[in-house]
Amino acid sequence: MFDRPFELLPLPSPExxxxxxxxxxxxxxxxxxxDEVPVGAVVVRGDQVLSRCHERKIALSDPTAHAEIxxxxxxxxxYGDWRLEDCVLFVTLEPCPMCAGAILLARxxxxxxxxxxxxxxxxxxxLRLFEMDKWNHHVEVVEGVLAAKCGELLTRFxxxxxxxxx
Amino acid sequence: MFDRPFELLPLPSPExxxxxxxxxxxxxxxxxxxDEVPVGAVVVRGDQVLSRCHERKIALSDPTAHAEIxxxxxxxxxYGDWRLEDCVLFVTLEPCPMCAGAILLARxxxxxxxxxxxxxxxxxxxLRLFEMDKWNHHVEVVEGVLAAKCGELLTRFxxxxxxxxx
Numbered sequence: 410m411f412d413r414p415f416e417l418l419p420l421p422s423p424e425x426x427x428x429x430x431x432x433x434x435x436x437x438x439x440x441x442x443x444d445e446v447p448v449g450a451v452v453v454r455g456d457q458v459l460s461r462c463h464e465r466k467i468a469l470s471d472p473t474a475h476a477e478i479x480x481x482x483x484x485x486x487x488y489g490d491w492r493l494e495d496c497v498l499f500v501t502l503e504p505c506p507m508c509a510g511a512i513l514l515a516r517x518x519x520x521x522x523x524x525x526x527x528x529x530x531x532x533x534x535x536l537r538l539f540e541m542d543k544w545n546h547h548v549e550v551v552e553g554v555l556a557a558k559c560g561e562l563l564t565r566f567x568x569x570x571x572x573x574x575x
Numbered sequence: 576m577f578d579r580p581f582e583l584l585p586l587p588s589p590e591x592x593x594x595x596x597x598x599x600x601x602x603x604x605x606x607x608x609x610d611e612v613p614v615g616a617v618v619v620r621g622d623q624v625l626s627r628c629h630e631r632k633i634a635l636s637d638p639t640a641h642a643e644i645x646x647x648x649x650x651x652x653x654y655g656d657w658r659l660e661d662c663v664l665f666v667t668l669e670p671c672p673m674c675a676g677a678i679l680l681a682r683x684x685x686x687x688x689x690x691x692x693x694x695x696x697x698x699x700x701x702l703r704l705f706e707m708d709k710w711n712h713h714v715e716v717v718e719g720v721l722a723a724k725c726g727e728l729l730t731r732f733x734x735x736x737x738x739x740x741x
Contacts, residue, residue, distance in 0.1 A: 507673050
C-alpha cells in the first residue's frame with residue numbers, strides 16, 4: 410500500500426545484544442527512580458537507537474504506558490512509518506499480552522528480552538503469542554540477555570515497596 | 576497503593592448498549608472517511624462518555640493507534656487514574672491481542688463489542704485472553720451488539736480498497 414522511502418537494514422548482530430540491553434537497563438533504572446515498575450525498552454535500527462523508554466504508567470496516568478508501547482510509538486514517529494520491519498526491540502522484561510500484540514502489529518522481526526515475566530508474560534511464561542499460526546507476521550525471540558540484572562532490579566523494587574508502610 | 580478520590584459508579588445497563596455502540600459506529604465512520612480501518616471505541620462511565628476514538632494508525636504513524644488504545648488512554652487521562660474500574664469499553668470490532676491486553680491492564684470490568692475479528696480476534700476468535708486464569712483481573716464480555724452494522728463498515732472499506740488501482 411505504501412512504498413518505503415528507504416531500504417531495510419540488516420538486524421543488529423548477537424554480539425551487540427548485551428550493549429543494547431544495557432541501554433534498556435538504564436531506562437529501567439530511571440523508572441525505579443521515578444517509583445514506576447522498573448522496565449526499560451530500546452528500539453534499534455542498524456546501529457542506531459530509534460527510541461529508549463521506561464514504564465510511565467503512573468506519571469502519565471496511562472494504563473498502556475509500558476516501556477515497550479512507548480518505545481514502539483516513539484520509534485515509529487521517528488521512522489515515519491508504523492511498520493518497523495527492520496527494527497529490533499530490546500526489553501528488560503518478557504512482554505505482556507498488550508506489548509506482545511503491539512510488537513506483532515508493528516511488524517518487529519526480533520525481540521530480545523531479559524527476565525521472565527512470571528505475572529503477565531505472553532511470549533513464553535503464560536502464553537506463546539508469537540508461536541500461534543494465526544497472525545500474518547512472525548516474530549523471532551531471544552530470551553535471557555542480562556536476565557539476572559534485569560530481574561534483580563524488579564525484585565529489589567517490589568521488596569522495597571512491601572517494606573513501605575501502607 | 577492509591578486512594579481513589581471518588582466512588583465507583585454502577586456500570587451502564589444493557590438497555591443502553593446499542594446507544595453507546597452507535598457512538599462507537601460514528602467513530603468508525605470517521606476512520607473510514609480518513610482512509611483508516613473503520614473501527615471506533617467509546618469508554619463510558621455511569622451515563623457519561625469519557626472518550627470516543629477511532630483508529631488513527633496511518634495518521635499518527637503509530638502501530639498502537641487502534642481505537643481501543645486511544646480511547647483507554649484518553650479516558651484514563653480524564654479520569655486521572657490508569658485504573659478504569661467502573662468504566663465500560665464499547666468497540667465495533669472484537670479486540671486484538673494488544674487491545675485485549677490493554678483492557679486487562681486498565682482493569683476494565685466489561686467490554687461490549689460488535690463484529691467478530693476474523694483476522695486478529697483475541698477475545699473469542701483466535702484466543703480467549705479474558706478466560707485465561709493467569710491474570711489478576713477478570714473482564715466480562717458482551718459480543719454482537721449492532722454486529723451487522725459494525726461488520727458492514729469493515730466489509731465495504733476493504734472491498735473499496737481492493738478495487739483501487741495499486
